[in-house]
Every structure is written in structure tokens, then in C-alpha cells.
Amino acid sequence: MLRTATLSQRAEERACFSAMDVYQEAVQYLESQNIPVSAAVAEEADVLEEDVFPEEAVSCFLSPLNTESVDFPDTPTTCSKEEWLERRLTVLKGILESEEIYLRELDTLLMPMKALRASAGTSQPVLSSQQVQTVFYQVPELRDVHQTFYTGLKARLSAYDQTEISTGNETEIRCRGFELVVGDLFQKMVSQIGLYGGFIENYVKAVEVVRKCTHSDPRFRTLAESMMSNNGTDKARTTYTFEALLYKPLDRVTKTTLVLQDLLKTTPTEHRDYTALQEALRLSRSFLSGVNESSQSKREVTLSRGMRRQLMRDGFVVDVSEGERSLRHLFLYTDLLLCTRFKHANRGKQDQYRFCWxxxxxxxxxxxxxxKERPPETNARLHNIRTKMYVLRQQLLQQLRQNPKTSRSLAARSQKKLEQMELMLLTHLIAYRLELHSPSGKSHALLFSSLYELEEWRQAIHKLTTTNIETVPPDLLTLTSSCVKLRMTQQPPLHSTNAGLNEESLCGTLSVAIDSAVGLQEPACVYVCVEVDGFKFYDQQTQTHSSVLSLNPHWDQELSFQVDGAQNLRVLCVSQSNGQDDTVLGKNTVKLDSKTLNKRWKKQTLQLGQVELTLSLKYCPHPLGPPSSTVQQPPIFGVPIETVAKQEGVLVPHVVRCCVEEVERRGMDEVGIYRISGTTSEISMLKAAFNTNLREAVTKLRSAEVNAVSGVLKLYFRELPEPLIPTELFQSLTRSLDIQDQNPRLVSMLSLLQSCPDANRHTFLYLLHHLQRVSERQHINKMSLLNLATVFGPSLLRPPVAGQGHLGPTVDISQEVVVQVQVVFSYLQCNNLPEAQLSLPHDSDTEDEATHI
Structure with missing residues (x-):
């Protein structure tokens, strides 16, 4: 294999070309594609940069990449250490400048993405949703990786320059040269180089879409042939073609090895960066070599329909076999799933994989x-691990804040412990199981702590199973041994591996208010699953209760997370069918930005497949305490309604709404509904469930006998420590009943109702509207307004108790019942009852702050 040129050699070669040479090359390329070049454009040759590339550049990725087959560079011996460090600094500044240009190119490429995605939902789209996905595949992720790298490198170089200016002593400057450490930044960036694998795999498809749409759609042609980018601080602008910008990541990934070589050559062996840069160079070379091998394997293994076997996805999962849980590296190929055991090699040797199944x-x-729910002993063990992780990280942060020059060996040991404990959590903190059943009778189960991650794997596998590809029996030894070079994922998804003192991540309380959804194709019981990332000291996933069967589900449910290092919020909408498996209807990710989130609610609309979900976010930053054991939901029965409403973030408690919805779903034609009691044991079971876990309670409610559901609602009002209609209104309502004229009587009673606390008033109005709807079916259920008032009156209104601050006359027991029934009956007869407000508004920010994702 020919050795590729170094970056400095390439720079010298490029300097040999004049601006006109570059322009002529671009013109020739455009003409080869049957794209006319006008004379007016030719006159602007002096302002055009090299923004197109020869046709051979496109086809080079149909064959193996041109990677440099060299050993790690030897350290030069002809220069002094000062000269090494000076050259090293020059190389680093050149890398920074190159990164800045690359980021501008990626930003230019991404600039039209949102507009194209928005137009995809219109009647005249520029590109379809699938085409937008294809064209921009992995580009936002690549941009994020390089932005993080650029920001970190720029900050360290700036800090070094400031020290050099303030320190006049030449000896101190040389010492500072050894203190400039950037190896971890390169290592982190290269550890994510697997993203380029997906981009490379998709590149030809993306170019095909761009070319096809450029020729067929004048709107896209205008965009694709004149993409403008500012050149940094000056006002000059560069014109690119869309296709040229798509090529930039390909060009960039092939330069990674060369950049690392140049940097390593100018880094003394005793420098702290040397080992990290060696590892980064090894990973980079391994990736490019793996892409080459992947290209070779595509040509060598051809499946049915002319398709070639290729790696589609890989990552770490938990495999369960004979009751044992083990972390495995899973590889998804075009025609098969390969599960392997990763074996980390000692320094200087290559990592290996062992075949599992x-x-x-x-x-x-x-x-x-x-x-299944984890046993108490497992929960106790997990809590113990979380507590140790929290203490260890707090100690490490304290050491770094007090002394930023904390011993690297001490920090490395603490970091290693954190990673080991997080790995234990990853293996045992399981919430979901993905079962795989083969026609041959073989079955395997993969475990996940994240429903979002499980769904990504399920979608990727399901998409391939629908193509009916015949499997070519693999050479398992060869396939497994090639995993080291083919892998796109280098390490398990451990937050502690890459987490530092990131000021942009969230630390405090994140509240998520799930409002409602639209877009369902048919009525369904739906729930929303919400996940956050960050350190796993605290619970990172929770779900709403399941909605009643509906096309437009409403939850108005507030979920709360204690977060540390959180940067992403994942949201899934799941349909729950009786007797069938749950189905994920859609998912989306929200970037959590500490600069835009605050203590006021911010409304957002998320597109989850065909479902459009409305939610609100607010964030309160504060120091976090040690993780507690499983948080118990506060009880709701026998608790003041204002307290329950406040802790749920609503005006009408969920127990009331869920019971009412369930009765209206299947109890409106039940004879004697609310009059005939349900089974005492079933009512007690539902009460206990509502007192401990709302989601489980609603699930049980769906299958409970409907009279037990109505019994739970009556029991809730009966066990309120203070009645729904406040006791102090009893006498005033009694006097209102004495008003003979119905209209003035209702006006007086509605006026008294306005003086009730918000939760009491809105819950009472919500119940009244429900009971009126029940009575509309009285020809079937035999429950008139008077019958319903007789059932609910004693539970909703009670007279004051003598000797407890009450100075008025006592009420006879017979008169008491009459008043209770007549008050509720009068309210039920009102035809213009105010509408109940179910929850507090969560969109208190101005309208222009609401976002659509």
C-alpha cells in the first residue's frame, strides 16, 4: 500500500495550485455532470474556494479507504525539547484553525436542515422526511463531537497563551509547555469516531438523493448550488455546493490519523499526552482499517437479492443466559445478529472478541x-452502589476544586472505581427485556435499563427482518475476529468515562409536565415514558399512567427527576393494548440546555412518530444530596385535597379523574352505578395501589369491576379529612336553600362555590359535570340526578361539629341529610355550571418561547 502524505506535505502540494487552477477543476467537474457554467459565474472565479471535488473522490469510498500503514512514529532526536514543544504548539494551533473551518462547513451543511424537515410535512415538500434523514444522517452528531473537541482545545490553548504572556521567564514558559495537556481531548474525540462509520455507510445514498433532487427540483437546485458560509471574523464568504459539503466529513476522517501522527511526532515521550495520543492514533488507524475490511467483506459475502453483508449497528447490551447477566458486545449485520464477549488486551496487544452466539x-x-419488579435485596444492593458512587464523585470534585493539579494517578484511580461501579449498575439496573425467537427454536433475551435504547435496537433489527434476506452461513471465527476493526462503539455507555466539570449539564431538579397528545390513528390507551441521562445516582426513568381509551389522550401529570450531569431528555409514547404487547408509537430526544431552562415552565411540542405530544419543562439548579432508597409516593387517601393536588401539580386529583374516566368508558349503562357497591376486597386493593403507585393503580383500574371503580371514587371523598365543600359553607348553603325562586337560589349557591379553595372548587365542578352525564343515561342505568345526589351528598358536605369553634345552632341528623342531598341536587340541576380546570397552566412563559421539536 502506498504511504499517504503527511499534512505538511499536503499543504505544500496544495500551495502549488493557483486559484484559477482550482476554479478550472470545479468547472470541469460541473460540466462532467451536465451542469452548465455561465460566463457570469466564471467572472467570479477569484472569490470561489475549492468547493467541489473530482469524481474519483466519490468512488474512493466504494473501495477501501486510503489509510497509512505505518507504525507509531519514532521520537525525533535532532531537536531540543524546547523546539519540540514549540513545534507541538504550532501543530495544535493549526489543528484548532482547521477545526474551526470544518465546523463552519458543517454548520453551513446543516443550515437548511430544519427548513427542509419542516417542508417535508407540507403538501409540496422540497425533500421527503426520509430523504432529509438520508441526506443529513449523522451530520448533527458529528458536528456536536467536533464542537466539543474544538471548545475544549481552544480553552486550553487560550489558558496557555495567557500564562505565557503573564510569565516573562523563559524557563517557566518551557515548563508550561509540559503542562499543556490535550491528549484526553483527542482520545475522547477519537473514541466517538465510530459515528463516521454510519456517515460513510450512508454517504453514497445521500449523494444520490442530492443529485436526483438537484436535477428534478429547481427549488432544491437553487439551494444545493449556492450554499454560503462566512469566513470567520472577516466578511468574505465562501460558496459551496451541497455535494461538496457532504464530502467534507469523508475528507476529515481520513486526515485524523495524519493529524495525530504530526502531533505525536512533536510530543516528547515523557510528556503526559504521549500515551493518550498513542491510544488515539491506534483507535483512529483501527477504525479506518475496519472500514477497509468492511468494504472487502461486502464484496466477498453476497446475500440473496444481490445484497452484501455489512455491519449496521453495534453496541453493548446485557445478555441473560441461564439466569446469569453478562455485558456483551452485540453486532447487527445485514442478515444476522452476532453476540460476542469483549476481551480487553494488555498494553501493546490488540483487543479481542470471543464468540457467544x-x-x-x-x-x-x-x-x-x-x-419483573426487582426483589428487595437487589434494590438494596443497587442503592449501596449508587451511594458509594455519589460519595466517590463528591470527593473527586472537592479535590479538583481545591487543587486543580490533583495527582493524575489519584484522579485516575477514582475515575476507574466510578467506571467499575457504573458498569455494575449497567448490568443490574434492568427495566426491560427484548426477547429474540428464531424459527430454529433458539431464543435469547437482551436486557436494557432504557426503553429508548431498546426501541432503537428493536427498530434496527425489525427493519432488517422484513426484507426476507436469506442468511449465508457465516465463518464465525473470521467474523468474530474482525469485530475489533469493524466496531463503531468502542466502550460501554458509561457517563463517568467522559463526564467532567461540564457547566452546561444539569444538576438539580428537572420537572416534566406531560399534558396531552394528538395524532393517534385509532383510540388507544397510551402512556408516556420519560428518561434522562447523567450519573445514575438517582432514578432516571419514569412513566405517566395509562390514558383512557381515546384519540386525544390527556394526562396533565407532573414528573420530577433529581439529575446530575443530565444533557438529554428522551421521550417515548407507548400504546397499551389489553392482552397484547405494548407498542412504541414514537420517540424523540430533547437537548437540555441549562441556559434556556429555568424555574418557569417552558412549553414544548414534540413529534413522536405520528403523535404530537405537548409537555412543559422547568429546572431548578441546586446541590444534590446523597441518593435515597426507593422514593415512596405520598398517600392520597385521607389526605387534604389541597395537599394531594399540590404534590401532583394539578387542580383535580388523578384518582378522581381516572375513576371518572373509567366509569364513563364502561359504566354509563351499568344499572345502579354508584348505588350498588363493589367488592370490598377489590376496593381496598385499588385504594392501596393509589396510595403507593399511580401508574400501577391505573393499570389495575382498567381491569377492575366497574362498581369497584365507582366505589373507590366514593371512598376517596368519604375519607377526606375535610369535606370537598368546606364545612364553613354549610350554614350559608342551608340558608340559600330557603330561597324559593330557583334562579336567585342558584346564583347564591354558585357565588358561595367561588369562595372555595381552587382544588375543592374545580374537583367539585368536575364531579358535577360527570354526574350530569351519568344522569343523561338514566333510562338505562336508573340513576337520576336525585339518586346521584342522595349517594354523594353525605360524602361531599358535612355540618360543623359542635365544640370545634362552631358558634351557630347545631343541626338535627334528619335535617343534615336533607341539606346534604338538596345542596348537591341543586348544583346538579344547574344548566350553566362553570367548566372545571383540571390542572395548573404549565406554559407560563411567553408564547414565543414555546418550541416545536
């Missing part, structure tokens, strides 16, 4: 279920 995709059946 494989399943052909043909006929593979998938099923996911929520894992």
Missing part, C-alpha cells in the same frame, strides 16, 4: 416486555 435475522420474532 448468533441468530439469523430471517424469520426472527421480537417481543419486548417490562422486566
Amino acid at each position: 448468533y441468530l439469523p435475522l430471517a424469520g426472527l420474532k421480537l417481543r419486548w416486555v417490562a422486566d
